[in-house]
Amino acid sequence: MQAKAYAAQAADTPLAPWNFERRDVGPQDVLIEIAYCGVCHTDVHQARNEWFPGIFPMVPGHEIVGKIVQVGVDAKKHKPGDLAGVGVMVDSCRTCEDCRNGQEQFCSVSPVVTYNTRDKNGQPVYGGYSNYIVVHEDFALRVSEKLDLAGVAPLLCAGITTYSPLRRRNVGKGHKLAVVGLGGLGHMAVKFGAAFGADVTVLSTSPNKAEAARRLGANRLVVTKDEEQMKAAQRSFDFIIDTVAADHDINPYLATLRTNGVYVNVGMPVQPFQVPSFTLAMGNKVVAGSGAGGLPETQEMLDFCAEKNIVADVELVNMKDINAAFERMLRGDVLYRFVIDMKTL
Numbered sequence: 001m002q003a004k005a006y007a008a009q010a011a012d013t014p015l016a017p018w019n020f021e022r023r024d025v026g027p028q029d030v031l032i033e034i035a036y037c038g039v040c041h042t043d044v045h046q047a048r049n050e051w052f053p054g055i056f057p058m059v060p061g062h063e064i065v066g067k068i069v070q071v072g073v074d075a076k077k078h079k080p081g082d083l084a085g086v087g088v089m090v091d092s093c094r095t096c097e098d099c100r101n102g103q104e105q106f107c108s109v110s111p112v113v114t115y116n117t118r119d120k121n122g123q124p125v126y127g128g129y130s131n132y133i134v135v136h137e138d139f140a141l142r143v144s145e146k147l148d149l150a151g152v153a154p155l156l157c158a159g160i161t162t163y164s165p166l167r168r169r170n171v172g173k174g175h176k177l178a179v180v181g182l183g184g185l186g187h188m189a190v191k192f193g194a195a196f197g198a199d200v201t202v203l204s205t206s207p208n209k210a211e212a213a214r215r216l217g218a219n220r221l222v223v224t225k226d227e228e229q230m231k232a233a234q235r236s237f238d239f240i241i242d243t244v245a246a247d248h249d250i251n252p253y254l255a256t257l258r259t260n261g262v263y264v265n266v267g268m269p270v271q272p273f274q275v276p277s278f279t280l281a282m283g284n285k286v287v288a289g290s291g292a293g294g295l296p297e298t299q300e301m302l303d304f305c306a307e308k309n310i311v312a313d314v315e316l317v318n319m320k321d322i323n324a325a326f327e328r329m330l331r332g333d334v335l336y337r338f339v340i341d342m343k344t345l
C-alpha cells in the first residue's frame, strides 16, 4: 500500500514529505493506522548520521501508537479496532537465546529495528513518522484505552528504556536514585523511580527545572554546575541512571555513588566514557548499560502504566514542524517529549 511520511533524504537535509510503498500485510502481520509518534533523541542521532552511515531516505520514529486496521489471515493476537504500540523493534528470529529470554532487542540472528535497517528480505524498513505501518503481530503491544494515547507513545521507547534497568535492579523503597538529564528518557525515569518508591534526585545543569522535577515526583534537584551542591551529594546515591545524549564526563556523577553503587548509562553519546580504574575499585562501583527492553517487559511496563495512570508529559507537534522540533530538543526546550499528531501529516 502507498504510505505517506516525512523522511530525511540525506543526513544533511531537513525532513520533508515523502510517499513510499509499505509491504503487504502478511499472514501474521497487522496493519496499524498511526495516531501519534514520539520524537526520540535517537531519531536525531540517526537522521544526521551521528552514529553510523544511515539508509536513506530515512523515515524515523519508534514511539508509535495507533489503531489496528487489518490483521493477516493467521494473526491471532489483535483484532481490527484494537489500540496497539510499536517500539524500537519490528522483527527478530524468536529462537536464539535472547529471543527465548524475551530480550528480542538483542537478537543475535535476525534483529530488525524499526527504521534505518533492512528486514529479512533485505528491504529497508521505515519508522513511525508515517500514517501506516505493517509489523509482525508479536511486535504490536497492547495499549490500554484508559490512558491518554499521545502520552502513551513515548512509553514505547523512553518508557521501557528507563523502566527496564530500574526493574532489573529492583530499585524501590529505601533506595536513593539519581536521574541525570531531564529530557524524554529522564522524566520517565523520575516517574518510574517515584512510582517504585525510591527517593529520587534529579541531577541537572539547569536550576530552573527544580519545581518541574518535583512535579514529576522527584524529591529534589541538584544543580551539577554548583560545586557546593555536588560536594554535598557525594557518596549519597545507590543508583544513577544517566540519560544524557551529548558527550560528557561521567566521573563527577560516579563520585555521588555510595559504596556498591550502580551507575546505569542509557544515553548514546558518540564519544567513549573515560573512567579511571581507581574510581571503580574504590567503592566497588558498577558501571552498567541498558538497551530498550524486550516484548514481555514492554507489555509489563504498558500494563503497569495503565494500572498506575502513568504517561509521558508531551507537547503535540504538527508533522510539518518536525525540523523545528529537532532543533528545540537539541536546545533542551521541551517538557518533556515532542509527539507528532499524525492527523497533521
Ligand SMILES: NC(=O)c1ccc[n+]([C@@H]2O[C@H](COP(=O)([O-])OP(=O)(O)OC[C@H]3O[C@@H](n4cnc5c(N)ncnc54)[C@H](O)[C@@H]3O)[C@@H](O)[C@H]2O)c1
Residues within 6 Å of the ligand: 039, 040, 041, 042, 045, 157, 158, 161, 180, 181, 182, 183, 184, 185, 186, 204, 205, 243, 244, 245, 246, 247, 248, 265, 266, 267, 268, 269, 290, 291, 292, 329, 330, 331, 332, 336
Ligand atoms: N539505551 C537505549 O536503549 C536508548 C533508548 C532511547 C534513547 N537512547 C538515547 O538516550 C539519550 C537521551 O534520549 P532522549 O530522547 O531522552 O533525549 P532528550 O534530548 O529528550 O534528553 C536529553 C537531556 O539531557 C540534557 N543534557 C544535555 N547535555 C547535558 C549535559 N552535558 N549534562 C546534563 N544534562 C544534559 C538535555 O537538556 C535533555 O534534557 C539519546 O542519546 C538517545 O539516543 C537510548
Ligand SMILES: [Zn+2]
Residues within 6 Å of the ligand: 040, 041, 042, 043, 062, 088, 157, 158
Ligand atoms: Zn528511542
Ligand SMILES: [Zn+2]
Residues within 6 Å of the ligand: 092, 093, 094, 095, 096, 097, 098, 099, 104, 106, 107, 108, 109, 110
Ligand atoms: Zn533472536
